[in-house]
Amino acid sequence: MSIYMINVATQIIIQAIAACGLNIIVGHAGQISLGHAAFVGIGAYSNAMLTTVGGLTFWQAMPISLLIVGLVGLLCGLPSLRVREDFLAITTIGINFIVVAIFQYTPALGGALGIGGIPNVELFGFVLKARPFFWLCFSCLVLVLAISLFFTKSWLGLSCFAIREEETAASSMGVSPVRAKLSAFVLGTLMAGLAGILYAHYMKFISADSFSFPFSVTLLSITVVGGLGTFWGPVVGAVVLGILPEVFRPLVDYRMFLYAALLLMMIRFLPGGLLGGSDLLSVKNLRKRKASATKGGDKS
Amino acid sequence: MTDKILSVKDLSINFGGLKAVDNVSFDIDRQEILGLLGPNGAGKTTCFNMISGVYKPTSGEIWLNGKRTDGLPAHQMASLGVGRTFQVVKPFSGLTVEENVIVSLGMPNYNSFTRSCRFWHTKANITAANDILKTVGLEKEASTKAGLLPLGNLRKLEIARALALKPTLLLLDECFSGLRHEEIKVIEDLIRKIREQGVSILLIEHNMRVAMGLSDRVVVLDHGRKLAEGTPEQVSSDPAVIEAYLGKGESTDAA
Numbered sequence: 001m002s003i004y005m006i007n008v009a010t011q012i013i014i015q016a017i018a019a020c021g022l023n024i025i026v027g028h029a030g031q032i033s034l035g036h037a038a039f040v041g042i043g044a045y046s047n048a049m050l051t052t053v054g055g056l057t058f059w060q061a062m063p064i065s066l067l068i069v070g071l072v073g074l075l076c077g078l079p080s081l082r083v084r085e086d087f088l089a090i091t092t093i094g095i096n097f098i099v100v101a102i103f104q105y106t107p108a109l110g111g112a113l114g115i116g117g118i119p120n121v122e123l124f125g126f127v128l129k130a131r132p133f134f135w136l137c138f139s140c141l142v143l144v145l146a147i148s149l150f151f152t153k154s155w156l157g158l159s160c161f162a163i164r165e166e167e168t169a170a171s172s173m174g175v176s177p178v179r180a181k182l183s184a185f186v187l188g189t190l191m192a193g194l195a196g197i198l199y200a201h202y203m204k205f206i207s208a209d210s211f212s213f214p215f216s217v218t219l220l221s222i223t224v225v226g227g228l229g230t231f232w233g234p235v236v237g238a239v240v241l242g243i244l245p246e247v248f249r250p251l252v253d254y255r256m257f258l259y260a261a262l263l264l265m266m267i268r269f270l271p272g273g274l275l276g277g278s279d280l281l282s283v284k285n286l287r288k289r290k291a292s293a294t295k296g297g298d299k300s
Numbered sequence: 301m302t303d304k305i306l307s308v309k310d311l312s313i314n315f316g317g318l319k320a321v322d323n324v325s326f327d328i329d330r331q332e333i334l335g336l337l338g339p340n341g342a343g344k345t346t347c348f349n350m351i352s353g354v355y356k357p358t359s360g361e362i363w364l365n366g367k368r369t370d371g372l373p374a375h376q377m378a379s380l381g382v383g384r385t386f387q388v389v390k391p392f393s394g395l396t397v398e399e400n401v402i403v404s405l406g407m408p409n410y411n412s413f414t415r416s417c418r419f420w421h422t423k424a425n426i427t428a429a430n431d432i433l434k435t436v437g438l439e440k441e442a443s444t445k446a447g448l449l450p451l452g453n454l455r456k457l458e459i460a461r462a463l464a465l466k467p468t469l470l471l472l473d474e475c476f477s478g479l480r481h482e483e484i485k486v487i488e489d490l491i492r493k494i495r496e497q498g499v500s501i502l503l504i505e506h507n508m509r510v511a512m513g514l515s516d517r518v519v520v521l522d523h524g525r526k527l528a529e530g531t532p533e534q535v536s537s538d539p540a541v542i543e544a545y546l547g548k549g550e551s552t553d554a555a
Binding site: 153154155156157158159161162164165166168169170171172173174175176177179180183229 | 352353354373374375377378379383384386390391392393394395399402403404406407408409410411415416417418419420421461464465
């Protein structure tokens with residue numbers, strides 16, 4: 001693979017990691033978030049500050065950054081998740097704008113100039129650049145997917161599905177809505193934070209506008225195009241939306257327009273996303289249903 | 301503590317200026333089936349919602365098993381042993397029938413971090429869910445998406461989910477409406493069987509024949525107030541009840 005390909009692939013993987021987090025919040029727990037980029041930004045800024053100003057290594061800074069992202073996620077989630085649907089969308093957009101404004105207007109965070117000179121990731125004395133860095137990102141994606149899978153198999157995940165489908169009924173079945181939503185939200189923001197950390201060390205320079213509202217929309221597009229609430233959805237979405245702009249390089253100025261058009265088309269024709277209704281769970285159901293249909297006597 | 305599983309004392313709730321429920325009091329004995337009747341808009345479902353923790357009463361007290369529970373959130377009421385069904389069915393449409401029941405089976409796990417990290421898709425849970433589905437007659441639909449079920453089966457699913465909580469008090473909100481005659485019989489028998497297992501039942505029902513036949517005692521509400529209380533025979537001969545409810549043509553279509 002050429003360096004160019006490695007670069008594209010690394011970017012796609014970083015976006016897929018963030019989208020996995022969004023998939024937990026929107027796809028599994030059913031809570032719309034239009035401010036996911038803010039948490040990618042918080043992860044990136046935390047690690048950038050800790051490694052440049054703080055003098056820590058990537059590995060020392062990462063757990064602290066994740067802790068920061070998790071705490072901010074908890075603080076933002078606590079009031080936001082009390083509102084539903086449209087109001088939640090507006091609230092999360094608000095969070096995104098506030099966080100970007102803080103990045104932009106705090107001199108200690110580099111202000112409008114951003115943070116440069118972010119060091120390379122080192123592992124056992126080796127500098128991870130290009131290809132090795134790609135494999136680092138790749139292992140992070142595998143980890144995030146494993147956590148996502150574990151989430152869907154755990155009681156916590158099931159309680160989130162129930163909240164997504166029918167909140168009143170779920171709470172009458174012993175699910176605390178606040179607890180379930182907040183757990184999903186914090187888990188999702190942690191994944192966003194991880195993506196941000198990798199992004200900072202990949203770009204080596206970050207500024208506030210990389211994490212502004214359009215990036216949140218991109219992440220949501222990835223999740224919706226791939227298929228909300230599906231296991232591979234965020235990855236497929238990231239690959240599709242990551243490769244398309246590379247293939248249509250000349251159209252790069254119209255990227256946001258294309259995303260919007262794509263999103264509308266998906267909602268109209270494929271509301272479940274590319275993988276909608278064909279995640280591991282429902283493939284099994286489909287087979288069962290087909291089997292019972294061929295047996296006959298089934299009313300569906 | 302007492303032989304009363306549930307005591308409702310002077311329960312009231314206001315929605316803006318509307319007194320939806322006004323100073324209602326009643327008790328349910330252990331293993332009793334209490335029918336909650338009344339015309340549309342009498343406040344029956346609102347009462348249910350207060351007992352199950354969906355609404356917070358404006359004033360009054362709710363005692364469950366000698367513990368005061370008014371104002372507690374719905375998920376805590378579920379863990380205290382109150383199972384309920386919804387008049388307007390609320391299935392988890394995207395999940396299968398089996399998964400719907402497993403959500404209820406998981407009730408003891410949701411409030412502990414370590415327990416909520418365990419797996420739910422275990423053989424034990426699937427067997428338990430299918431056993432419950434068998435009691436309500438839904439075992440054939442176990443792997444169907446709940447959103448695809450017709451109304452009658454959704455009513456059974458509501459009961460199955462409530463049963464999966466292993467409740468001590470079961471609140472059934474019009475669980476017979478939309479069911480065929482034979483299906484009603486099955487559910488009637490099921491309710492009697494549940495009661496024999498030691499569960500107390502509060503039921504709202506519009507089908508008078510079913511409600512009168514099933515209930516040990518009946519409480520009649522009208523315009524948010526308690527109108528009458530007693531055995532089905534006493535209540536159906538009460539002139540105030542006939543005036544408010546049975547006399548308005550409801551009795552003819554219920555007969």
